Amino acid sequence: MTTPHETEARIPYLGITGLMLGIVLATLDGTIVGTALPTIVGELGGLDHLSWVVTSYLLTTAVATPLWGKIGDLYGRKGSYLASVAVFLLGSVLSGLAQSMGQLIAFRALQGIGAGGLMVGAFALIGVLVAPRDSAKVQSISAAMLPVAFVGGPLLGGLLTDHLDWRWAFYVNVPVGLAALLIVGIGIHVRTERIRARVDWPGALLLTLAILALTLLASWAGTTYAWTSPQILGLAVVSAAALALFVRVERRAEEPVIPPRLFRSRNFALAQLLGFLVGAGMLAAMNYLPQYLQFARGQSSTASGMLLLPLMLGMLVVQLATGRAIGRTGRYRAYPILGGALMTVGALALLTLDVDTPTAVASALTLVIGAGMGFLMQSTLLITMSSADPRDMGAAGGTVTLVRTIGGSLGVAMLGAVFTARLAGADTRLTPAQLKELPTPVREGFAAAVTNGLHGVLLGTAALAALALAASWFVREIPLPTRQGASGDPRRTAPGAAPDTGSEAAPATATSPEAPPSPHRPTADRPAPRPS
Known part of the structure; x- marks a missing residue:
């Protein structure tokens, strides 16, 4: 006979793997499209529409994220998660079938609606299914899967564009999404209770x-x-x-999208400002650097993906190291300051890029800005989660993701306008392959225009990073607990988790875009009882 304690201790690894596939989908789609964009916009409608291919996705993702979270709280997290995967897959297929820029932008918006529920739904279900003492085991799964998706996205996008077609950057989501639907449907069993409350x-x-x-x-x-x-x-x-x-x-x-009480904390408000600024600079740099590498340097989509690896690896390694360091010392104020400084220096260093810059040098220069982004992203997440009460863990995690996504949407739009303005007079309906067939003077003129456009984007990114650096100085150092509390003491928290506020909360991790809500707070779902 299985005891109740043994039943609670079981981790549904099959179902958790399915949830992680959904997180991989969201992570992959955020990075895979960048290296395919030069070919996409050249074939369908021109560089002047590039920002909207990205912005439409980010805009709907930002708005849909808190709504999916709330719908899951009220009507059942498993059903909400599966519905978000289905919407995301529909948007992916339609994006791959798009025949015009207008269609692609609309279908990307639909894809973003589904993407808004992927991470928030996965972490909400994990928070229900996994006790805090087992969180490290679950984090090990994400630690193995997320870096692959995060770093491999640009490379995979380039490979698919070069060797198949840019449409496969969207179609590749289908098998992964179908696997997630099947595994979660079979491997996760929760009891859903309808909560009487209103969606805002x-x-x-x-x-x-x-x-x-x-x-x-x-x-x-x-x-x-x-x-x-x-x-x-x-x-x-x-x-x-x-x-x-x-x-x-x-x-x-009654159930606000963003609880205003969260912003009573000075550190929480500052963390959201920093998240907004790093989101704006990060998405702009990651989507316009491939334009330079392919149009000005003549690199293939695959090569441009590989050349972005220093940026991606720098960001990822620093995130992991920062999470460990903050967890070990309980102190975090220095990291957003360091991140703002490195991101500013990195953006200014990239201004040295020219049409004659060696490709290896161009690639290496992205490491500095990537490291700065990593410091800012991880520290803002941990500051956010440590500044919120345990009852608001889910809302706090959703808010930092929402604000960062809004920053990315506005950053791509604003700096995209700068990029387009500096291409005035250039033919923006060219793909990289078509450009190579044109006479040398035309190629050189277009390369100079794209480089000039990138410089405008980088100047804007440097300004955003400088603002983040200035704001970071106002963060207050409130040391976090550095030791795990004794078993059964709900007032002690793990490293990187919320401070001692009277209830246990799940720790934020270096690899998680948001922290899972505490399994001990009231929810609409409960693990279904297992047979003895």
């Missing part, structure tokens, strides 16, 4: 309107329309009004 639809709609207006303003101001034009001034008014109403609605909502 007014808040979600106002947030969507505000982000969309800000994104359009960032894309059009100074390029498509003058800064003082009625269109830009109208967008500014709409975004300001929507944000003001959003704050008012959130204060009164």
Whole structure:
């Protein structure tokens, strides 16, 4: 006969693996498309539309993330997670079938709606299924899978584009997603209880309107329309009004998208600002560096993916090292300062790139900015989770992901507009392969224009990083506990987890984009009893 304690101690590794496949999908799609974009936009519609291929996905992901989390809380996490995977797969297939830039942008938006539920749903289910004492075992699975997806994304995107077709950058999601659906459906059993509460639809709609207006303003101001034009001034008014109403609605909502009480903590608010800034700079650099490598340096999609590996590896290694260091010492203030400084220096160093820069040098220079991003990303996650009460662990994790994604959306839009403006007069409907067939003077002129455009993006990234550096100095050092509490003492937390606030919370990890909510807080799901 299996005892209740033994039943609770079992970890459904099969189901957890299925959840990790969903996380891999979200991670992979965030990096795999970058190296395929030069071919995509050249074939379907031009570089002037590149930012919207990325922005439409990020925008809907940002808005959908808290909604999926709340729907899972209220109506069942397993069903919510499976539904998000299905929507993501539908968007992936349609994106691969797109015949115009308008279609691709719309289908990427649909894909983003599904992507919003992949990570938040997976970590919510893990929080229900796995006790805190077993979290290290589950983290070992993510530690093995996420780096492969994170670092291998650009390389895989390049390989698929060069040897098959850019459409396979989207189709590759299908077998992984179907495996996740099957494994989670079979391997996870939870008892769903309907909770009577409301989804904050007014808040979600106002947030969507505000982000969309800000994104359009960032894309059009100074390029498509003058800064003082009625269109830009109208967008500014709409975004300001929507944000003001959003704050008012959130204060009164029964289940707010973003609980306003979280921002009473100075460190939490600063961490969200830092997350916004690093998200903006990171996504802009990662999506426009391949343009330079393929158009100005004549590299293939595969080679441009390999040349981004120093950036990706630098970011990943620093994230892992920072998580361990903070967990060991309980101190974190120095890391966002170091991250802001390195990211600023790295962006300025990349300004030395020219049409004649050796490819190896161009690749190596990305290591510094990648390391800076790693310091900022990991420290902001841990500061966020340590600044929130245990009851708000899920909301805090969702908020940092939401803010970082919003930053990426606005950063790509704003710096994409700078990039496009510097390409004025160039033919933006060329793919890298078509460019190689043109006369040498045309190729050299286009390469110079793309390099000039990248310099504009990097100047903007350096400015964002400098703002992050300045904001980091205001973070207060509140040491975290450095020793695991005794068994049964819910007031002691693991390294990197929330400070002593009276309840146990799951620790944030170096490889997790957000921390899983505590399994001990009220939820809509419970593990189904196993047969004896």
